[in-house]
Amino acid sequence: MFLNYILPLIISIIFIVLFVTICTIKLKNAPESKKLVPVQVVFWVLVALEFAKIFYLIAQNGSYQPSRYPIVFCSLVFFAYPLFCFKKNRFSEVAKGFSVIPAMIIFVLFVAIQWQFNMSLIQGHSYLFHAAMLAVSIYLLTAKIYKFEFKKFYSLFLVLSGYIVFSTVLSLFIGGDISYFGPNSSYLGIIYNNFGYAVGNLLVIMLFFVLCFAVYGIIGLCQRKKKKVVTNESGEVKQ
Numbered sequence: 001m002f003l004n005y006i007l008p009l010i011i012s013i014i015f016i017v018l019f020v021t022i023c024t025i026k027l028k029n030a031p032e033s034k035k036l037v038p039v040q041v042v043f044w045v046l047v048a049l050e051f052a053k054i055f056y057l058i059a060q061n062g063s064y065q066p067s068r069y070p071i072v073f074c075s076l077v078f079f080a081y082p083l084f085c086f087k088k089n090r091f092s093e094v095a096k097g098f099s100v101i102p103a104m105i106i107f108v109l110f111v112a113i114q115w116q117f118n119m120s121l122i123q124g125h126s127y128l129f130h131a132a133m134l135a136v137s138i139y140l141l142t143a144k145i146y147k148f149e150f151k152k153f154y155s156l157f158l159v160l161s162g163y164i165v166f167s168t169v170l171s172l173f174i175g176g177d178i179s180y181f182g183p184n185s186s187y188l189g190i191i192y193n194n195f196g197y198a199v200g201n202l203l204v205i206m207l208f209f210v211l212c213f214a215v216y217g218i219i220g221l222c223q224r225k226k227k228k229v230v231t232n233e234s235g236e237v238k239q
Contacts, residue, residue: 004119009111012131019135024142035143039085042132046078049129053122071170072179074110076163077103077133096146097156101215103137106130113187148223153216160212161205168201 023038083095110130117123140146164181171182180187181204183197191200 001115004117004123005115008119008124008127009114012127015128015131016135016138019132020138020142023139027143032145035145036085038139039081039136042136043078043081043085046129046132049125050075053125056121073102073163073167073181074106074130074133074179077106078136081136093146093152094155094159096140097152098159099133100137100140100146101156101212102160103133105211107134109187148216148219150216150220153212156216157209157212160208164201164205164208168197 019038023035027035027038077099080095080098083089084092084099107130110126114123114126167178167181171178176182177184181201183192185192188200188204191203194200195203
């Protein structure tokens, strides 16, 4: 248990803390283009890790299963990085949002199931992969590259729900599971078995809506309250 789960988790947390702390402090007063350099580095590292995983699995198993395709939910997060870390464009804010909350959810889900697996090269790869994505998501916040605004939850929800629909259709087409949302998913099986595949994924989409609405709504309310307190203390506005 210690070597298979606790130790790699501790190492992952240390890596995340060091990455976020060092990058945030070192680039505190730098322009955003400079602040995004660590994200660019992580992106290329993750691309290299993804290719290494593909070749390793083919060499080990002689095949490459749909559940490992680089369009699974985990891989999709770091694919969003180029939409904002190299050049700003109309999709940059959506891509930043997709790199924050989903990455955090993925890391929590990843940690929640890893206790049942023995440590291996692929497991070590997964810990590094997910830790790097979580480190980037936290860094985007601490470096103030991404700022929560309530209106941004719409676009994030649309991207998440669109991905679920895409995964559902593709999983049925190829007869295999894409990410967690395939018909034979062991993680969402309890939902599919009780409500059916289509309705089950609709419920997942509704859950994402509630989650996005709650996160952005709560943060938005806290920011408004904080802004009012600061304004009152400055003496500019009296409530």
